[in-house]
Amino acid sequence: MTTEAATSVSTGKHPLLEMRDVGKHFGGVTALDHIQLTIGHGEVVALVGDNGAGKSTLSKVIAGVLQPDDGELLVNGTAHRITGPSHARSLGIEVVYQDLALAPNLDITTNLFLGREIVRRGLLGWLNGRRMRSEAKEHLAALDVNVPSLSTPVERLSGGQRQAIAISRATYGGHRLIVMDEPTAALGVRETAKVEELIMRLAQRGISVLLVSHNMAQVKRITDRVLVLRRGRLVAERRTADVTAEDLVSLITGAREGD
Numbered sequence: 001m002t003t004e005a006a007t008s009v010s011t012g013k014h015p016l017l018e019m020r021d022v023g024k025h026f027g028g029v030t031a032l033d034h035i036q037l038t039i040g041h042g043e044v045v046a047l048v049g050d051n052g053a054g055k056s057t058l059s060k061v062i063a064g065v066l067q068p069d070d071g072e073l074l075v076n077g078t079a080h081r082i083t084g085p086s087h088a089r090s091l092g093i094e095v096v097y098q099d100l101a102l103a104p105n106l107d108i109t110t111n112l113f114l115g116r117e118i119v120r121r122g123l124l125g126w127l128n129g130r131r132m133r134s135e136a137k138e139h140l141a142a143l144d145v146n147v148p149s150l151s152t153p154v155e156r157l158s159g160g161q162r163q164a165i166a167i168s169r170a171t172y173g174g175h176r177l178i179v180m181d182e183p184t185a186a187l188g189v190r191e192t193a194k195v196e197e198l199i200m201r202l203a204q205r206g207i208s209v210l211l212v213s214h215n216m217a218q219v220k221r222i223t224d225r226v227l228v229l230r231r232g233r234l235v236a237e238r239r240t241a242d243v244t245a246e247d248l249v250s251l252i253t254g255a256r257e258g259d
């Protein structure tokens with residue numbers, strides 16, 4: 001098995017992620033059926049489908065949470081059997097879940113570095129607070145994320161700011177693909193707009209995003225391409241510019257094909 005560092009420079013020759021004939025079954029249920037897809041570098045790709053279509057299963061296979069029963073997954077042109085989330089992370093793939101997985105009572109810096117704290121050289125176990133704060137500041141500034149003081153506990157931030165911290169955390173360390181599961185589901189209109197702007201900035205920096213969304217207006221606003229899942233099958237793939245929100249709803253429900 002080949003492993004590449006998350007920070008490895010891609011030649012851009014291959015898509016960032018490719019799935020070939022991926023299948024996943026739960027007992028008698030086929031959750032994913034011969035899925036073929038690619039995600040390019042810096043591309044924002046929407047994954048849409050009705051409840052139970054297979055979106056979460058597909059996201060979990062990419063994130064290493066579930067292992068596919070059939071098919072192949074390639075990262076930068078190399079086939080990998082992703083054995084778990086930390087393996088996915090080492091390949092540059094990170095997930096932002098709806099429930100954010102932040103520690104509410106801890107401050108912004110601590111949350112950004114949770115589980116990958118910078119330790120002072122020579123002092124085993126002593127955290128380098130100053131360096132973490134300066135790196136946190138730099139990272140948030142690079143992504144244009146505005147927060148009050150870095151020492152603010154995350155629970156005192158708005159939902160949108162918290163989501164921005166969760167996304168910034170996911171991109172820290174050179175991750176190249178961020179899978180986002182309904183990242184704005186719990187947010188108001190203005191906060192949603194901010195998170196959408198952040199997603200577009202990630203793409204401008206060459207980071208790819210797979211966005212699971214039920215919000216077709218959002219899909220239209222910020223994605224480059226749309227993948228439509230229906231009952232575990234990838235039934236359509238469109239450039240976002242070529243479809244209306246209504247077209248997408250028809251593709252999701254199968255209204256156009258009469259099934």
Ligand SMILES: Nc1ncnc2c1ncn2[C@@H]1O[C@H](COP(=O)(O)OP(=O)(O)OP(=O)(O)O)[C@@H](O)[C@H]1O
Nearest residue numbers: 026029030031049050051052053054055056057058
């Ligand atoms: N752990 C599991 N055990 C058994 N069946 C499962 C499991 N996870 C998913 N499934 C089934 O696989 C299919 C796809 O489910 P999945 O959760 O991926 O759909 P989804 O598109 O994410 O739906 P939603 O929008 O409701 O979250 C469904 O039929 C579901 O019942």
